[in-house]
Amino acid sequence: MSTYVIKGVSILGGAPTDLRIEDGVIAAIGAGLDAGGAEVVEADGLVALPGLVDLHTHLREPGREDAETVLTGTQAAALGGFTAVHAMANTDPVADTAGVVEQVWRLGREAGYCDVYPVGAVTVGLAGERLAELGAMADSAARVRVFSDDGKCVSDAVMMRRALEYVKAFDGVIAQHAQEPRLTENAQMNEGELSGRLGLQGWPAVAEEAIVARDCLLAAHVGSRLHVCHVSTAGSVQIVRDAKSKGWNVTAEACPHHLLLTDELAATYDPIFKVNPPLRTTADTEALRAGLADGTIDAVATDHAPHPHEDKDCEWAAAAFGMLGLETALSIVQETMVDTGLLDWAGVAERMSYAPARIGRVAEHGQPLEVGAPANVVLYDPSVRRVIEASESASLSRNTPYAGRELPGRVVATFLRGRPTVLDGKLQ
Ligand SMILES: NC(=O)N[C@@H](CC(=O)O)C(=O)O
Numbered sequence: 001m002s003t004y005v006i007k008g009v010s011i012l013g014g015a016p017t018d019l020r021i022e023d024g025v026i027a028a029i030g031a032g033l034d035a036g037g038a039e040v041v042e043a044d045g046l047v048a049l050p051g052l053v054d055l056h057t058h059l060r061e062p063g064r065e066d067a068e069t070v071l072t073g074t075q076a077a078a079l080g081g082f083t084a085v086h087a088m089a090n091t092d093p094v095a096d097t098a099g100v101v102e103q104v105w106r107l108g109r110e111a112g113y114c115d116v117y118p119v120g121a122v123t124v125g126l127a128g129e130r131l132a133e134l135g136a137m138a139d140s141a142a143r144v145r146v147f148s149d150d151g152k153c154v155s156d157a158v159m160m161r162r163a164l165e166y167v168k169a170f171d172g173v174i175a176q177h178a179q180e181p182r183l184t185e186n187a188q189m190n191e192g193e194l195s196g197r198l199g200l201q202g203w204p205a206v207a208e209e210a211i212v213a214r215d216c217l218l219a220a221h222v223g224s225r226l227h228v229c230h231v232s233t234a235g236s237v238q239i240v241r242d243a244k245s246k247g248w249n250v251t252a253e254a255c256p257h258h259l260l261l262t263d264e265l266a267a268t269y270d271p272i273f274k275v276n277p278p279l280r281t282t283a284d285t286e287a288l289r290a291g292l293a294d295g296t297i298d299a300v301a302t303d304h305a306p307h308p309h310e311d312k313d314c315e316w317a318a319a320a321f322g323m324l325g326l327e328t329a330l331s332i333v334q335e336t337m338v339d340t341g342l343l344d345w346a347g348v349a350e351r352m353s354y355a356p357a358r359i360g361r362v363a364e365h366g367q368p369l370e371v372g373a374p375a376n377v378v379l380y381d382p383s384v385r386r387v388i389e390a391s392e393s394a395s396l397s398r399n400t401p402y403a404g405r406e407l408p409g410r411v412v413a414t415f416l417r418g419r420p421t422v423l424d425g426k427l428q
């Protein structure tokens, strides 16, 4: 394996220094490192961050290889600066057995672009009726610690309570897609004055908040770990803040699109903006940003949700929910959190690497860039701007809501255990 000396890089926004990557680890840090025998990467103006960790990625394999595969999804992840992703369980077959999670884990290893940590389903087939083999998935080679019926809510309170109780044995966490099903039947977009005007069935904030509140209470009652997926409303942020102030074991994530985009975009009737949970109001984006800044929201997660064009290029009501996210996440966090002064680069490392690794109980990622640490490193140029082209994505799908939009920043290089998966902005 090659040795790399990265020259003049700013670690988490600090003073420029050199960083040596050798035998898969960070071998030295300091100004004027000897580059003899090493590949030199000129990194003036670049920020080094620990490899990003995504708690919420849809890789679609097995079953929807027309939308994404483990290979193409992890290539998109590497281009976005990720070295680890959690692969959601709503595949076909559903990842509800040790066999399926081991298959996804192995495909990730074989592809080699990004470590894949499969999420196990909470209930068999995501049907909400019987608990899946949580223990067998935890004990498998995939070592599952995060369980979710994402795409569907574990809406039955008894089922949710049992799941929370069960995962305590192996320090697992239930990641809840908080959506009260009766309050969201046929729902298409955020409920408000605009949904009325557009004639699209409304999706009220309370449908999310009712489940978040219930699950915080259940997690406290059982003494177990709850993680709230894709928090989208100001009310949910406040409920999580209150739960944390009581010392309850609750964590939460927000998605880049909910930090930046609002329900006004539904007025285009372009299903590229159709997502679950829906885009909300400006007041909600502001509450999410404030929650991410003060730590109420622990992590940014992409909810990268690829869909082939036949599932998106149709009328709004018929289109699938979901949007791409891996390749644009860091740029959107820069735009909404860093360039606004709400987070510095150390804060970005916490929200996009350390915290998601901690929540997912992933020991191999989310470590500070220090001598001896595994060389999972992103080099990022915050000074450039780029116009997003859907056709340039490594994903098999094209459903990015940012096509044609100018965003700040660019991932220049990603190293996974010392091997570059991306160099000069290109897949290796
Ligand atoms: N976010 C979405 O709009 N869609 C996700 C499911 C989900 O995350 O709930 C998908 O699997 O397509």
Ligand SMILES: [Zn+2]
Pocket: 150, 151, 152, 177, 229, 230, 276, 277
């Ligand atoms: Zn979801």
Ligand SMILES: [Zn+2]
Pocket: 056, 058, 088, 150, 151, 303, 305
């Ligand atoms: Zn999802």
